[in-house]
Amino acid sequence: DAGVIQSPRHEVTEMGQEVTLRCKPISGHDYLFWYRQTMMRGLELLIYFNNNVPIDDSGMPEDRFSAKMPNASFSTLKIQPSEPRDSAVYFCASSLARQPLNTEAFFGQGTRLTVV
Amino acid sequence: AQKITQTQPGMFVQEKEAVTLDCTYDTSDQSYGLFWYKQPSSGEMIFLIYQGSYDEQNATEGRYSLNFQKARKSANLVISASQLGDSAMYFCAMRENSNDYKLSFGAGTTVTVRA
Numbered sequence: 001d002a003g004v005i006q007s008p009r010h011e012v013t014e015m016g017q018e019v020t021l022r023c024k025p026i027s028g029h030d031y032l033f034w035y036r037q038t039m040m041r042g043l044e045l046l047i048y049f050n051n052n053v054p055i056d057d058s059g060m061p062e063d064r065f066s067a068k069m070p071n072a073s074f075s076t077l078k079i080q081p082s083e084p085r086d087s088a089v090y091f092c093a094s095s096l097a098r099q100p101l102n103t104e105a106f107f108g109q110g111t112r113l114t115v116v
Numbered sequence: 117a118q119k120i121t122q123t124q125p126g127m128f129v130q131e132k133e134a135v136t137l138d139c140t141y142d143t144s145d146q147s148y149g150l151f152w153y154k155q156p157s158s159g160e161m162i163f164l165i166y167q168g169s170y171d172e173q174n175a176t177e178g179r180y181s182l183n184f185q186k187a188r189k190s191a192n193l194v195i196s197a198s199q200l201g202d203s204a205m206y207f208c209a210m211r212e213n214s215n216d217y218k219l220s221f222g223a224g225t226t227v228t229v230r231a
Contacts, residue, residue, distance in 0.1 A: 031217065045220060056218060100217040
């Protein structure tokens with residue numbers, strides 16, 4: 001299995017531009033998590049899905065952030081318009097729904113976003 | 117309220133010695149899972165070890181072991197025989213039934229192994 005695949009690995013964009021981050025979870029995994037990591041705030045859970053349905057989006061910082069999971073093999077995190085304070089590493093992770101309490105999440109390599 | 121607390125922002129350990137990373141958690145669930153992840157400087161998140169709330173034995177995985185004290189709500193990670201490659205950030209995390217199996221992380225502890 002290729003693991004969780006995120007694209008792009010690096011993104012540099014100008015303030016005000018739309019940014020779309022992509023994630024392909026491990027095949028067969030039912031949970032998908034989006035995290036943001038910064039030095040100041042650590043690892044924050046933004047939103048997560050179960051069977052393509054958003055379960056909790058309380059971590060999404062503002063209306064500028066949106067996430068979708070149109071099918072079991074693809075999810076996007078969109079920032080529109082982007083701001084310099086959105087600069088961070090964004091991780092996607094997936095896990096199995098069967099026995100979720102004892103199932104670890106597998107992380108992608110992350111997308112390093114820089115907004116200038 | 118913070119669900120996972122890691123009070124040690126950074127630690128130094130001598131090569132070949134053991135190091136203990138503290139993790140306390142807050143839950144009212146009887147059934148939950150605790151996880152430790154390693155994040156080296158390259159940035160990837162690597163799963164290390166898992167402890168279930170009903171597990172009677174402390175989890176072990178190679179040089180990693182978990183000192184699980186349920187009554188105190190602590191799940192400390194012990195790394196034995198530290199190696200230079202153990203230098204990384206370590207995160208404690210939890211999943212709870214009552215929280216829709218959300219995977220919540222602590223702030224992390226940076227470990228630096230000295231030769």
